[in-house]
Amino acid sequence: MTAIRSVCVYCGSSLGESNVYTAQAQILGQRLAENGIRLIYGGGRIGLMGVVADAVMKGGGEVVGIIPNHLHDWEVGHTGLTELHVVDSMHTRKRMMVEMSDAFIALPGGLGTLDEFFEIITWRQLKLHDKPVLVLNTEDYWHPLMALIETVIERGFARRTATTLYTVVEDAEAVIAALLAEPPPEHAARTSKI
Known part of the structure; x- marks a missing residue:
C-alpha cells in the first residue's frame, strides 16, 4: 500500500x-505521533477532538485543523496546532479533510461523526476515493451502527460488499497495524468530483 502520511480522525466534540x-483517544494520538503520521481533523479544542490533537502535539507530531468560521467564532477552535485552516463552510471543511488525508478513523462521537463516517464510506462505495476507513470500536460503542448496517444489507438496501468499505478495530493500539494491513488502492481517487 502507499504510505500513510496523514490520517483524518472523526470524533466527538464531547468526551x-x-x-x-x-x-483511547490519547493512545491513538500518541501512536500517530510516534509513527510520523500527521493528524487531519475538525480543528476543535474540546471533547475527544481536542484530546487526540493534544496527544499528537505532545508527542511531537503535526496536527492540521480545519474548522468552519461559524464554529471558530464560537471559540471552540484549537489555537495550538501546526496549522489551523478557518474555512467558509462545513462542505469546504469536509472536502479539505478528504483531500489532505490518506486514511480515515472514526472514534466515538455524535451526529457529526456519524455524518462524516457515512459520507466517507459512501464516497468510497462510489469510487470517489479508495482510502482506508477504520472504525475504532471502543467499548463496543459502534456495535449498534454495525448492527444497523447488517440490517440494511439483510433488507436488500446494500450489498454484502458494503462491509468491506471499512475495517473495525477494537483498540487504539491496533490502529497502526490495521492501517498497514489495508490493501493497496484499486483505482485512483477522483477527489475533484467530491
Missing part, C-alpha cells in the same frame, strides 16, 4: 460518559 474514550 462521552466513559474515561476509556479519552484514554
Whole structure:
C-alpha cells in the first residue's frame, strides 16, 4: 500500500460518559505521533477532538485543523496546532479533510461523526476515493451502527460488499497495524468530483 502520511480522525466534540474514550483517544494520538503520521481533523479544542490533537502535539507530531468560521467564532477552535485552516463552510471543511488525508478513523462521537463516517464510506462505495476507513470500536460503542448496517444489507438496501468499505478495530493500539494491513488502492481517487 502507499504510505500513510496523514490520517483524518472523526470524533466527538464531547468526551462521552466513559474515561476509556479519552484514554483511547490519547493512545491513538500518541501512536500517530510516534509513527510520523500527521493528524487531519475538525480543528476543535474540546471533547475527544481536542484530546487526540493534544496527544499528537505532545508527542511531537503535526496536527492540521480545519474548522468552519461559524464554529471558530464560537471559540471552540484549537489555537495550538501546526496549522489551523478557518474555512467558509462545513462542505469546504469536509472536502479539505478528504483531500489532505490518506486514511480515515472514526472514534466515538455524535451526529457529526456519524455524518462524516457515512459520507466517507459512501464516497468510497462510489469510487470517489479508495482510502482506508477504520472504525475504532471502543467499548463496543459502534456495535449498534454495525448492527444497523447488517440490517440494511439483510433488507436488500446494500450489498454484502458494503462491509468491506471499512475495517473495525477494537483498540487504539491496533490502529497502526490495521492501517498497514489495508490493501493497496484499486483505482485512483477522483477527489475533484467530491
